[in-house]
Amino acid sequence: MDVKMPQFLKKRAFLTPERPALIYNNQLITFMELYQESLSLAGRLTAVGIGSENYTAVLIKNNLDSSILLYALQLCGVPTVMLNNRLTSAEIAWQLQDSNAQFLISEPSLLSLAKEASSGIEGLQTVSLAELSNKPPTEFAEPDEIALDQVCTVMYTSGTTGHPKGVLQTYGNHWWSAAGSALNLGLTDQDTWLCTVPLFHISGYSILMRGIIYGNLVVLHDHFDPKQVVKDIFEKKVSYMSVVGTSLNRVLEELEPRKLPDTFRAMLLGGGPAPLPLLEACINQNVPVFQTYGMTETASQSATLAPEYSLSKLGSAGKPLFPVSIKIQLPDGSEAPAGAEGEILVKGPNVTPGYLNKPDVTAEKIINGWLHTGDIGRMDEEGFLYVVDRRSDLIISGGENIYPAEVESVLVSHPDIWDAGVTGVPDDRWGQVPAAFIIPMEGRTLTEEDLRDYCLTRLAKYKVPRDFYFVKELPRNAANKLLRRKLLGLIGGNGQ
Numbered sequence: 001m002d003v004k005m006p007q008f009l010k011k012r013a014f015l016t017p018e019r020p021a022l023i024y025n026n027q028l029i030t031f032m033e034l035y036q037e038s039l040s041l042a043g044r045l046t047a048v049g050i051g052s053e054n055y056t057a058v059l060i061k062n063n064l065d066s067s068i069l070l071y072a073l074q075l076c077g078v079p080t081v082m083l084n085n086r087l088t089s090a091e092i093a094w095q096l097q098d099s100n101a102q103f104l105i106s107e108p109s110l111l112s113l114a115k116e117a118s119s120g121i122e123g124l125q126t127v128s129l130a131e132l133s134n135k136p137p138t139e140f141a142e143p144d145e146i147a148l149d150q151v152c153t154v155m156y157t158s159g160t161t162g163h164p165k166g167v168l169q170t171y172g173n174h175w176w177s178a179a180g181s182a183l184n185l186g187l188t189d190q191d192t193w194l195c196t197v198p199l200f201h202i203s204g205y206s207i208l209m210r211g212i213i214y215g216n217l218v219v220l221h222d223h224f225d226p227k228q229v230v231k232d233i234f235e236k237k238v239s240y241m242s243v244v245g246t247s248l249n250r251v252l253e254e255l256e257p258r259k260l261p262d263t264f265r266a267m268l269l270g271g272g273p274a275p276l277p278l279l280e281a282c283i284n285q286n287v288p289v290f291q292t293y294g295m296t297e298t299a300s301q302s303a304t305l306a307p308e309y310s311l312s313k314l315g316s317a318g319k320p321l322f323p324v325s326i327k328i329q330l331p332d333g334s335e336a337p338a339g340a341e342g343e344i345l346v347k348g349p350n351v352t353p354g355y356l357n358k359p360d361v362t363a364e365k366i367i368n369g370w371l372h373t374g375d376i377g378r379m380d381e382e383g384f385l386y387v388v389d390r391r392s393d394l395i396i397s398g399g400e401n402i403y404p405a406e407v408e409s410v411l412v413s414h415p416d417i418w419d420a421g422v423t424g425v426p427d428d429r430w431g432q433v434p435a436a437f438i439i440p441m442e443g444r445t446l447t448e449e450d451l452r453d454y455c456l457t458r459l460a461k462y463k464v465p466r467d468f469y470f471v472k473e474l475p476r477n478a479a480n481k482l483l484r485r486k487l488l489g490l491i492g493g494n495g496q
Helices: 010-016 031-047 064-075 089-099 110-119 130-135 171-183 201-215 226-235 245-255 276-284 357-365 404-411 448-456 484-490
Strands: 003-007 021-024 025-030 055-058 080-082 102-105 125-128 144-148 153-157 166-168 192-195 218-219 240-244 264-270 289-295 299-304 316-320 325-329 342-348 368-379 385-389 395-397 401-404 417-428 429-438 467-470
Touching: 003 010, 010 031, 010 064, 010 171, 010 201, 021 031, 021 064, 025 031, 031 064, 031 130, 031 153, 055 064, 055 089, 055 110, 064 080, 064 130, 064 201, 080 089, 080 245, 089 110, 102 110, 102 130, 110 125, 110 289, 125 130, 153 171, 153 201, 166 171, 171 201, 171 299, 192 201, 192 226, 201 218, 201 240, 201 299, 201 429, 226 245, 240 245, 240 404, 245 264, 245 276, 264 299, 289 316, 357 368, 395 417, 404 417, 404 429, 404 448, 429 484, 448 467
Parallel strands: 021 218, 055 080, 055 102, 080 153, 102 125, 192 218, 192 240, 240 264, 264 289, 429 467
Antiparallel strands: 003 144, 021 025, 153 166, 289 299, 299 316, 316 385, 325 342, 342 368, 368 385, 395 401, 417 429
16 A cells, blocks of 8 residues: 655654754754755755666765755655775775766765765766755755655665675655654653664664654764763753664773763663673663664564563563564474574564565565574563574674675685685674684695775675684585584684
């Protein structure tokens, strides 16, 4: 059914025009000003030929201009491909080609990266925000409504095959994600969201969407700085903030011995279950923590643990949000009983309709509306979700997802490497970092420095293994599948 709603930003500017919308570097903009700035930029986008029929990629950082760009693309009805600015030019080029993007918009500081990534891609036009600002705007047919099944954004998430997939996110996905969060957390017109996470991630983009849907102020930071975070929580009366364990730890260190003010309502903690000492420290410093479970395919959180259960349900991601259903499926396809482990399946209007240009993958991953996440979990008797293994072998490093298969595919492309395996190892700062186990070609000599340099030209820095181990063989099962969980046993064993 073709369900339509008023265009989000236009409606918000009509409802509460003078209410503050965004603060960046102490520059405040109201919802009406945000709408007018976005509308003007939308006219400039139209002037260079960008329209609803074009997939348009963006390479941005967290700032006011980037936020206005993202809203302007919504006003134009443009499906926007969100590129991770931490990727290498080769990784970005792959996503540009896979998405068939016709335009790439870059902010000035990332223009050289954008041009390097786009060079040689036929039919792709690269334009900087600075160029757009000098273009005279063109009148365009601004839509009063949007269809909830219309694609709003595409965000790439790494796959177990080593190649990322473009996750389609509709306006309906974002709407229901915001609705589910509001029904869980509650909502007042005084709520303020602090955003230090990247706008190109669903964690950051979802905050921009909640801002215009709720009519709440968003305090935007260009990077995570615990001192500035604590300062703004007190001075700007911040209510909510999305964090991973490493950033939450740094906030607590900066805060000590103070406690957060009563105006602060919740830290939304993603990236895996929190350890008991961290939760106890949060309680001692009056920091309410809501542990969450979500992914790019669900347009942010799907389950959340309220703080009153943080100790009694330690390690749980909580219960599904109001619009969401979650179940555990056994290998035979039946639903798991309470306590039994199986694959986590998610269903709801926040779930992606599929993957860009990949109908076969979509049909395999989404069956009868249920998203097969690949994550392993269990439900207890009261319906609390416990995530046992995040997407099998996923490495979560400082909130960034790293799939070992993607790193392995780069390593085995090296002419002197016969085979490679990658797994996560504990790290005090990032939680986990990747480690690589290498079988060199016979008679070849490799050094860690050579391998690190090789990876740095093909992978984002956070994906590059910290440690390299040279081994004689890798653990595999009868079907020749790599057993990554056994890789750590090679350290100090048959390593060379």
